[in-house]
Amino acid sequence: MTETFGARLTRAVAARGPLCVGIDPHPGLLRDWGLSADVAGLERFALTCVEAFGGEVAAVKPQSAFFEAYGSLGVAVLERVIADLRAAGTLVVLDAKRGDIGSTMEAYAAAYLTEGSPLAADAVTLSPYLGFGSLDPALDAAARSGRGVFVLALTSNKEGADVQRATDASGRSVAQEIVDAAADRNAGADPLGDVGLVIGATVGRTDLDLAELNGPILAPGFGAQGATVADLRAVFGPSLPQVLPTSSRGVLRHGPDLATLRNAALRTRDDVLAAVAAG
Numbered sequence: 001m002t003e004t005f006g007a008r009l010t011r012a013v014a015a016r017g018p019l020c021v022g023i024d025p026h027p028g029l030l031r032d033w034g035l036s037a038d039v040a041g042l043e044r045f046a047l048t049c050v051e052a053f054g055g056e057v058a059a060v061k062p063q064s065a066f067f068e069a070y071g072s073l074g075v076a077v078l079e080r081v082i083a084d085l086r087a088a089g090t091l092v093v094l095d096a097k098r099g100d101i102g103s104t105m106e107a108y109a110a111a112y113l114t115e116g117s118p119l120a121a122d123a124v125t126l127s128p129y130l131g132f133g134s135l136d137p138a139l140d141a142a143a144r145s146g147r148g149v150f151v152l153a154l155t156s157n158k159e160g161a162d163v164q165r166a167t168d169a170s171g172r173s174v175a176q177e178i179v180d181a182a183a184d185r186n187a188g189a190d191p192l193g194d195v196g197l198v199i200g201a202t203v204g205r206t207d208l209d210l211a212e213l214n215g216p217i218l219a220p221g222f223g224a225q226g227a228t229v230a231d232l233r234a235v236f237g238p239s240l241p242q243v244l245p246t247s248s249r250g251v252l253r254h255g256p257d258l259a260t261l262r263n264a265a266l267r268t269r270d271d272v273l274a275a276v277a278a279g
């Protein structure tokens with residue numbers, strides 16, 4: 001039987017610590033690394049990241065937008081990044097934030113969550129704002145193939161709160177509805193379900209009840225957006241062991257030297273480990 005994503009992630013974090021490093025090839029970062037802001041620069045940047053982080057950290061999150069910006073050649077680089085990281089034994093969370101009507105979600109599921117697709121990662125980020133149920137085809141495909149999803153709940157940007165913290169007549173927030181829907185999907189999974197959430201490390205008090213989630217929490221906003229290890233403890237409290245903080249620019253700015261880049265990732269990982277241990 002295929003090992004579940006929840007089990008694979010738990011194993012990866014136990015072996016390599018709780019950190020996901022983002023590959024976000026901003027044109028400005030390419031220039032800082034002495035590279036041209038074109039497909040050749042993108043490829044050099046991305047493959048340096050693969051070499052620095054592959055087999056070193058639990059997970060890596062390529063941001064699809066920065067590859068799509070270069071058209072089909074950029075997407076080809078993304079395909080190679082996914083394949084090489086997976087071959088190195090590092091989990092790939094593809095950041096694509098997809099969300100659409102169910103029949104179209106089938107096609108996204110075929111692209112990102114189905115064995116044999118050139119863009120199939122270990123997990124993909126999804127947006128639930130066409131209704132959590134519209135994501136079912138992706139959640140089902142993930143479960144079938146030992147993959148996972150991370151569904152946006154409380155995002156790290158300040159504009160997210162208007163929508164995500166809005167409440168219904170009973171006082172339950174939109175974000176809590178998403179938490180509860182993910183918890184239903186994860187019920188009974190051991191050690192952890194495959195339906196993760198995205199909750200920014202920058203959000204302050206979440207006002208969320210995460211006790212029944214039984215799934216991983218991807219926490220962006222750590223590093224360049226200002227969140228610190230102290231924020232991780234304050235925001236997530238007892239749920240901290242389920243949290244996978246993710247940092248892109250905070251690590252990437254240490255390139256292009258391979259050893260310096262890798263060490264920046266490992267230092268960040270060690271800081272998070274210390275926070276979890278102290279929690």
Ligand SMILES: O=C(O)c1cc(=O)[nH]c(=O)n1[C@@H]1O[C@H](COP(=O)(O)O)[C@@H](O)[C@H]1O
Binds near residue numbers: 155222246247
């Ligand atoms: O899903 C995400 O990863 C995500 C959700 C969120 O709430 N906030 C957020 O910043 N992200 C992504 O996480 C990355 C953050 O990058 P840095 O700010 O450079 O660490 C970007 O790729 C964002 O698109």
